[in-house]
Amino acid sequence: MMKVLFVCLGNICRSPAAEGVFLHLLKERGLSNQFLVDSAGTGGWHVGNPADRRMQAAANRRGIQLPSRARQISFDDFSEFDLVLTMDNANLTAVQSLARKAGARATAMIQPMLSYAHRFSETEVPDPYYGGEAGFEHVLDLLEDACVNLLDELSPQA
Ligand code: 4NP
Numbered sequence: 001m002m003k004v005l006f007v008c009l010g011n012i013c014r015s016p017a018a019e020g021v022f023l024h025l026l027k028e029r030g031l032s033n034q035f036l037v038d039s040a041g042t043g044g045w046h047v048g049n050p051a052d053r054r055m056q057a058a059a060n061r062r063g064i065q066l067p068s069r070a071r072q073i074s075f076d077d078f079s080e081f082d083l084v085l086t087m088d089n090a091n092l093t094a095v096q097s098l099a100r101k102a103g104a105r106a107t108a109m110i111q112p113m114l115s116y117a118h119r120f121s122e123t124e125v126p127d128p129y130y131g132g133e134a135g136f137e138h139v140l141d142l143l144e145d146a147c148v149n150l151l152d153e154l155s156p157q158a
Pocket residue numbers: 008009010011012013014015045127128129
């Protein structure tokens with residue numbers, strides 16, 4: 001069982017979308033039982049909330065559901081998960097700092113999500129929260145690209 005955690009700032013837009021896109025791909029490929037997938041935020045403002053309704057609407061238009069309820073990342077996540085994927089550079093810095101504080105139990109590998117993108121050269125998933133509709137679509141375009149390549153890499157035999 002491979003355990004993957006997607007992380008952004010609020011855990012209501014980008015990382016719930018990444019989680020939903022990845023879960024959707026797993027279902028399509030019949031690999032759902034081989035992965036545990038979750039998302040979390042470096043911030044705690046939205047804890048308990050469902051994904052932003054604009055993010056959900058954009059995902060639903062692509063046939064993707066976003067089951068996430070927001071939670072804040074914890075020290076335990078760095079021992080519980082194999083892979084932690086961050087959406088932007090601020091998330092990456094915050095997560096690396098937390099992992100250092102978690103000490104030797106922090107065994108998870110930490111990587112930028114877009115290190116898996118092939119079709120796009122951007123290195124960060126932009127925060128769509130204060131922008132328009134197009135921002136949410138672009139987040140999904142980036143995440144679909146990265147998720148396909150991530151899964152190809154994690155399940156080369158499938
Ligand atoms: P996310 O977007 O990090 O993609 O979930 C955000 C949503 C809300 C806030 C920040 C980022 N906020 O500060 O309320």
